[in-house]
Amino acid sequence: MAGLELLSDQGYRLDGRKAVELRKIQARMGVFAQADGSAYIEQGNTKALAVVYGPHEIRGSRSKALHDRAVVNCQYSMATFSTGERKRRPHGDRKSSEMTLHLKQTFEAAILTQLYPRSQIDIYVQILQADGGNYCACVNAATLAIMDAGIPMRDYVCACSTGFIEDTPLVDLCYVEEAAGGPQLALALLPKSEQIALLEMNSRLHEDHLEKVLDAASKACRDVYAVLDRVVRDHVQEVCTLLGE
Amino acid sequence: MAVEVRLPAARKRGSEVLLPETNRHLVAPGDTITTDTGFMRGHGTYMEDEKLLASVAGTVERVNKLICVRALKTRYNGEVGDIVVGRITEVQQRRWKVETNSRLDSVLLLSSVNLPGGELRRRSVEDELAMRDYLQEGDLISAEVQAVFSDGALSLHTRSLKYGKLGQGVLVQVSPSLVKRRKTHFHNLPCGASIILGNNGFIWIFPTPEQREEEAGGFIMNLEPVSLPDREVISRLRNCLLALSTHKMMLYDTSILYCYEASLPHQIKDLLKSEVMEEIVMETRQRLVEQEG
Amino acid sequence: MREPPLSNCEKSFLLKAIREGKRLDGRETYDYRNIKISFGTDYGCCIVELGRTRVLGQVSCELVPPKVNRPTEGIIFFNLELSPMASPAFELGRQSELLIKLNRLLERCLRNSKCIDTESLCVVAGEKVWQVRVDLHLLNHEGNIIDAASIAAIVALSHFRRHDVSIQGDEVTVYTPEEREPVPLSIHHMPICVSFAFFQQGTYLLVDPSDREERVLDGMLVIAMNKHREICTIQSSGGIMLLKEQVLRCSKIAGVKVTEITELIQKALENDKKIRKEGGKCGFVESMPQQWITAFKVEKAPVDVTDVEEKAEGILSRAEPPAEAVSKPVLWATGTAQIGEGLESSWRDMEEEEGQVEDEDDEGAIDDPTLAVTQNIEMEDISGKEEKKSDVDVVVLSDSEEEEVIILEPEESRIHTRSKHPADSSATKTTAGKKKRKKKFAL
Numbered sequence: 001m002a003g004l005e006l007l008s009d010q011g012y013r014l015d016g017r018k019a020v021e022l023r024k025i026q027a028r029m030g031v032f033a034q035a036d037g038s039a040y041i042e043q044g045n046t047k048a049l050a051v052v053y054g055p056h057e058i059r060g061s062r063s064k065a066l067h068d069r070a071v072v073n074c075q076y077s078m079a080t081f082s083t084g085e086r087k088r089r090p091h092g093d094r095k096s097s098e099m100t101l102h103l104k105q106t107f108e109a110a111i112l113t114q115l116y117p118r119s120q121i122d123i124y125v126q127i128l129q130a131d132g133g134n135y136c137a138c139v140n141a142a143t144l145a146i147m148d149a150g151i152p153m154r155d156y157v158c159a160c161s162t163g164f165i166e167d168t169p170l171v172d173l174c175y176v177e178e179a180a181g182g183p184q185l186a187l188a189l190l191p192k193s194e195q196i197a198l199l200e201m202n203s204r205l206h207e208d209h210l211e212k213v214l215d216a217a218s219k220a221c222r223d224v225y226a227v228l229d230r231v232v233r234d235h236v237q238e239v240c241t242l243l244g245e
Numbered sequence: 246m247a248v249e250v251r252l253p254a255a256r257k258r259g260s261e262v263l264l265p266e267t268n269r270h271l272v273a274p275g276d277t278i279t280t281d282t283g284f285m286r287g288h289g290t291y292m293e294d295e296k297l298l299a300s301v302a303g304t305v306e307r308v309n310k311l312i313c314v315r316a317l318k319t320r321y322n323g324e325v326g327d328i329v330v331g332r333i334t335e336v337q338q339r340r341w342k343v344e345t346n347s348r349l350d351s352v353l354l355l356s357s358v359n360l361p362g363g364e365l366r367r368r369s370v371e372d373e374l375a376m377r378d379y380l381q382e383g384d385l386i387s388a389e390v391q392a393v394f395s396d397g398a399l400s401l402h403t404r405s406l407k408y409g410k411l412g413q414g415v416l417v418q419v420s421p422s423l424v425k426r427r428k429t430h431f432h433n434l435p436c437g438a439s440i441i442l443g444n445n446g447f448i449w450i451f452p453t454p455e456q457r458e459e460e461a462g463g464f465i466m467n468l469e470p471v472s473l474p475d476r477e478v479i480s481r482l483r484n485c486l487l488a489l490s491t492h493k494m495m496l497y498d499t500s501i502l503y504c505y506e507a508s509l510p511h512q513i514k515d516l517l518k519s520e521v522m523e524e525i526v527m528e529t530r531q532r533l534v535e536q537e538g
Numbered sequence: 539m540r541e542p543p544l545s546n547c548e549k550s551f552l553l554k555a556i557r558e559g560k561r562l563d564g565r566e567t568y569d570y571r572n573i574k575i576s577f578g579t580d581y582g583c584c585i586v587e588l589g590r591t592r593v594l595g596q597v598s599c600e601l602v603p604p605k606v607n608r609p610t611e612g613i614i615f616f617n618l619e620l621s622p623m624a625s626p627a628f629e630l631g632r633q634s635e636l637l638i639k640l641n642r643l644l645e646r647c648l649r650n651s652k653c654i655d656t657e658s659l660c661v662v663a664g665e666k667v668w669q670v671r672v673d674l675h676l677l678n679h680e681g682n683i684i685d686a687a688s689i690a691a692i693v694a695l696s697h698f699r700r701h702d703v704s705i706q707g708d709e710v711t712v713y714t715p716e717e718r719e720p721v722p723l724s725i726h727h728m729p730i731c732v733s734f735a736f737f738q739q740g741t742y743l744l745v746d747p748s749d750r751e752e753r754v755l756d757g758m759l760v761i762a763m764n765k766h767r768e769i770c771t772i773q774s775s776g777g778i779m780l781l782k783e784q785v786l787r788c789s790k791i792a793g794v795k796v797t798e799i800t801e802l803i804q805k806a807l808e809n810d811k812k813i814r815k816e817g818g819k820c821g822f823v824e825s826m827p828q829q830w831i832t833a834f835k836v837e838k839a840p841v842d843v844t845d846v847e848e849k850a851e852g853i854l855s856r857a858e859p860p861a862e863a864v865s866k867p868v869l870w871a872t873g874t875a876q877i878g879e880g881l882e883s884s885w886r887d888m889e890e891e892e893g894q895v896e897d898e899d900d901e902g903a904i905d906d907p908t909l910a911v912t913q914n915i916e917m918e919d920i921s922g923k924e925e926k927k928s929d930v931d932v933v934v935l936s937d938s939e940e941e942e943v944i945i946l947e948p949e950e951s952r953i954h955t956r957s958k959h960p961a962d963s964s965a966t967k968t969t970a971g972k973k974k975r976k977k978k979f980a981l
Contacts, residue, residue, distance in 0.1 A: 033491065034418075036320065055320065055348040098642040101635055101775075109777040112291065112300055117396055119348045147274060150316030152289060152300030155275035181652075185772075192275045195779030199759075201772035202650045207789050210769060214782050229273060236271045236302050239317045242493040243422075 006177055007165050014176055015044075020216065022160070022172045022223055027140070027231045029148045030239075037149025041141040044174060045131035050141035052149040054121035070116035074103040076138060078127040099135055106139060106159075106188050106197045112152045121151060132174040133161045135200075139188050140228060147232055156228060157197055159188040160220040162213055164205055169216035185213055189221040249518075257523075272299040272314055279312065287313025321347040321421040321445035323399040327390045328430040330416070330443035331401070333380050339373055341380055343388070345445045346421060349398040353380075357391060357402035359409070385411040387441050387449065407431060411441075412466035414451030415483050419490040421446035425497045432498045436505050437478045442496060448486060450479050481508060484516035485525070492526040499536070504529045541627035544753050552754050556742050562750060563589075568791055570746045573799065575693055575806040579821035581720065582698030586690040589748065590680035593687050595694035596673045599701075601712070604660070604667040612659020613669040616644050618676070618687055625679040640684055643773055644674075647688055647729050647762040651770035654695060655724040661703055661710060668700060670723070681749035684760055688731040693803055696725055697810070729770040730799050731762040732792040736778050743784070745791065759785070761792040765800040 011018055023044030032038040037052035058065045065071065076099040080088050089096065107123060123145070125138040136159035143157045162185045163170040163177055170177060178184060183205035188198040205213065272278060278290060278297045286292060289301045290312060299305070301316040323329070323345070331343035334350060341353040355368050355376060380386065387408050388401035403409050421444065430442045433453050441449040452475045454467065471479075485504040489496055507528040508516055515521050552562070559567060571589030578584065582597035604611065618641050620628040628634075648654075659668040672694060674687050699720030702713045735747035735755040744751060747758075757776025763769050769789060774780060867877045 030318075037318070057342075057344075057348075057350040094638055094642055097635075097638045101639060105775055105777060109779060116348055147302045148318065150301050150303070150319035152291070153274045154291070154300065155298075156273070190275070190779065193779075195781060196774065196785065197779060199772055199774040199780065199785060201769065202646050204651050204764075204768040204770055207763070207767045207769055207793055210789055211782075211786055214785065218782065232273045232302050233271060236273070236304075236317060239493055240269060240271065240304060243317075243495065 006163075006180055006182075007168060007170065011168075013170065015174060017172075019168045019170050020219070022220060022227075023174070025140075025224065025227045027144055027228060029144050029231065029235045035145075035149075037145045037147070037151070039141050039144030039148055041137055041144065043133055043137045043140070043172070045129055046127070046133050046137045047129040048125060048127050048134070048137035048141040050123065050125045050138065050145040052121065052123050052142070052145040052151065054149070055116040055119035055151065058118065058120045065118045065120075068117050069113040070111070070119040070121050072104055072108045072111060072113065072121050072123065074100050074107065074123045074125070074142075076100045076103055076125050076127075078130060078134070082127050082130040099138070102135065102198055102200065103138060103142065106157060107142065107146070109197050110143075110153050110155065110157045110190065111146065112154060115152060130175065132176075132178045133172060135159065135186050136161050136172075136188075139198075140224060144228060144232065148235075155190040155192050156225050157188055158191055158221040158224040158228060159186065159198075160217055160224055161186045162217040162220065164209060164213055167209075169213045171216055171220040183213075185217055187214070187217040187221060189218060191222050191225040194218065270305040271303070272305055273302045274298075274300050278305060278314070283310065284312045285310050287311050289314030289316060318420050318422055321345060322397075323347055323351070323390045323393060323445070325390055325392060327426075327444040328387065328441065329390060329399070329401065329445045330385065330387050330411070330441055330447035330449050331445070333382050333384045333386065336377055336380070336382060339368070339376075341376070343386065343401060345399065345401075345443075346418070346447065347397075347399065347445060349396065351390075351399040351401050352394070353386070353388060353401045353403070357400070357404060359404055359406075380410060385416065385449070387411060387443070410466060411449055412451065412468065413471055414449050415479055417448045417450065417483055417486045417490075419446045419448060419486065419496065423490055423493065423496050424448075425495050427497055434482070434498070434502060434505070436482070436502070437475060438482055440482065440498075440501065442498075448496070450482050450486075452479065477513060481505060481513050481516070484508070484513060488516060488522040488526055489529070491522060494526060494529070500529060500533060503532045507532075541625070544750070548750070549754050552750060553737060556737050556744065556751075561744070561748075563748060565746075567743065568745045568795075570795060570799070571748070573689065573802055575689075575803065576822060577697060577806075577810045582694050584690060584693045584697055585677070585822065586686050586693060588682060588686040588689070588746070590678055591682060591686045592677040593683070593690040594675045594677055595687075595690035596675075597670060597694045597698040598673070599668050599670045599698075601661065601666045602669045603665060604663075609664040610660045610667075611656040612667040614649055614654055614656065614659075615669065615671045616641070616648060616674070616691065617672070618644055618674045618683075620676050620679075620683075623678075624676040628676075628679075639775065640687065643684055643731070643760060643771065644687060644691060646773075647731055647771040648672075648691055651727075651729050651762070651764075653692070653725055653727050653729055653764075653770075655726060658724045661705070666710065670695075670698075670700075679749065681752045682733050682746050684731050685733055685746060688729065688762065689799065689803065692725075692728045692730065693806070695723055696728070696803070696807055698723055727764040727766060727768070728800055728803065729762045729764045730796045731760050731771070732788075732795050734759045734761070734788050734791075736776070736780075740778050740780060740784060743788070745795065759788055761789055763789070763792050763796045765797050767793050767796075 005014075007013055007019065013019065015023075017023070023046075025041065025043050027039060027041040029039045030037075031040045031049070032051060035051045035053060038050065040049050041047070055070050058071065075091075076096050077091065078089055078096065080086050103123065103125065111121065113121075123142050125142055127134050127138070139157055139159035143153075146153055160171060161173045161178075163173045164183045164185075165177075173184060181203060183201065183203040185205075186198070186200045187196060189196055276299045278299055280296050282295060284297060286297055287306075289299060289303065290297055291300050292298070297312060299314045301314055301319075303314050303316040306313050306315055321329075329343075329345045329351070331345040331351060333341050333353075334344045335342035339355045341355075342350045343353050345351045355372065358379065360366070360368075360372065361379070386403060388403045389405070389408060390399050391402040392400040394400060424442050424444055424446060426444065427442075430444070431439070432442070433439045437453065439451055439453045441451075443449070452471050482501070482505060485501060485508050486496065488508075489500065489504055494500060504525055507525040508521075511521055511525070516525070555561065561567075563571070565571070572587075574587040576585050576587075583595070585592060585594050602613065605613065618637070620634075620637055620640075622628050622630055654670070659670065661667055672691050674690055674694075676683055676687070699715075699722050701715070702718040702721050704711050704713070733746060735744045735751055736742070736757045736759065737744070737755055739756060744755075747755060755776065757774065757778030757780075759780065760771070760773045760775070761769060762771040769792075772785070772789075867875045869875045
């Protein structure tokens, strides 16, 4: 696109951030009273809402029950009003099924499912406003929701997207930067042990740059972790105070 | 017809109003609790590389050598002797499956219920076939936890006259962590209604039965119409319970009673407004503190 | 129909072999299976065989109006079908998770990496563009569908020729292959997917997992690269946690593999071009070999014979002397004779054997396949042991309506491996209440 510089000479991006800066993250836990766990997160203009039910008895077919672990059931959906153009998204379409599979895979690795045999944990994520980094916002919101529900996890799961323009990794891409078509990497990380729960990359990136981009993405995930940690601790502090005993 | 509209307002944080107590050790998943290997690990923790790590967000509780992390909000974890209120989800061969807000549905065996008429005999095939006449899908029961199966499912029993199928009343669902474990969970409140505080977070409010009927094992429901003053009392109690649970106060007979009394100046439907809720909860808190002090 | 689950002993065998660095088909950790590419008579049709996994790719194109927001670009459409022909586990019509995963991976690998120049597919901007459709069908599933499918897709696209088009002012003429030579698509680069399978939470790594290995893996990492060492797609799946170093190592390995495979593809394409130019016969019929068994030849399996002699000596010294052979035939009647005596009939002992566990003692025998080892294993049932556990349908008179759920523990059967002495054997055979079972292994 002519005239649209994703990275200016002084190192500023379209929204004025530097290459390694994240967007402003605001999150809230326990937004719904009737769900076991819920969370709402805003990363810049991307807004995601996650709701967790469980662990509970498997509904529907008993044959899906695993005898030694819990089944993690995810669903990802984007609201029709979430993008610039109102687009009706049927539930079974390929992109949301793919996102659903990725979420499921991420959380099956992070949740200690061995503690709940023959149960089911449902994670529903909805994107209310999509401005880039949809998957990452979903992962962050779902992490908070799972913590709100009191389901044991190995560690936080923090996700961040990274791009690569003019030899510089750009962290936490917005929609315009994503649509420009350069390489994009989405990384879901467990910050304490630096283990990668999910790694997804699109578009061409030379192998030599891979390490640089991975490093930048890991650092960004750790920054996200710092923000989420503060949110969780505040919430725990407040609820403990209210409970009073 | 009046319609209420309110604009969004910033939430007041509870910790600004109350004094935060800093003597509790709060952890988040992945935090190291201790590297000392002398401790036994309890719920909410896991071992990795010789370190004891937390797996839920909550407070650390230490009893001698046992360290566990109690999460703020969990599904109900049953223990023997708890009173629960549950709903029948399935009628199976010689047992009912009861939904009790725990991670697996609880089990109510046919042998654990009282037969109508109070007979004491071996359950026969006719009893099995007549199971659906006693309890159907969707019925509410109050029961006590008899045992816990190895996979965590609870085994319930209703072998007492105070348990059994529940008749007319109102069910309120709150988080199980808000219900305090007390000696008795059946209360006849002086305001004119009775309440069953299930440990699993299901609370049942019903009109006080007039006389102690020696009924047939709790299966016959009293379906006579309830008078209007009784209904009002029950509705007010329900709204008070919702207010208390929104503000995360522990639920027991004293707190419910104080809240009821604090709510008397307001109309029942006003109790659902957030300002009124805050007011009465504040008053309840004060009275409780005074009472303890 | 549901795939039968892999048995536990097979699983543990595979994992144990992987721990020792061995694979079932004899490959090394980073080895690919044999890749065979064959072309059909039409342009754009090919079959790729990766070991026994077979994928058929077909490219077709037609003129359509372009997408509204991209008026000057052509449309490329990928579709992978998993038919029950490939494996009975695939059901027709149901879109399973695997199908979605593979399709999305292919789309991202081939479309987002812009390997095809879509601008060159434009005929009249805003009105007519070429829509290229790549259909891939899995014909046989023996593991690693994604690699085979990506190779098939890129080969089919490289092989494909579209109709030539000429524009004079407002008139667009599409020439048939008879009028003008069809034109190949302009392909910038060839992205190839390389799959890595992880076992034991990422400790062990295998390239190109076969069907069995796929069923015991913990997680998979797919890296799509082209020969210029540009990474087109990375996708991690399964529930494993990776470390950065592992990902970097995999990308290096992928680079090497992709170069090899690209060379192979180029060679195959050139071969086919040559054959067509010379007018030789081309097509699937030619490329399928006649599979007649004219001679049966088994390749020599490499055997470790370093310390055969010592092992043989040891086994011989430990083994007991062989049993006496009964050689004289006994004639019962005309046409009926008997040589030797069979074992005692054990049919009547069936009811008393519920709790018996047989064990096989394999030590020392597997290392030397060339040596025939006879081993006798004997098991004895100690008569003092309670063999009867309460049966399942006993009537228990209790208040509980529950059927007694009885958990049968495997009995602690004492297994004796004794050397058999002929004198003892005859004596113990006649003792009542004792059973014996003999097993002979010839390896």
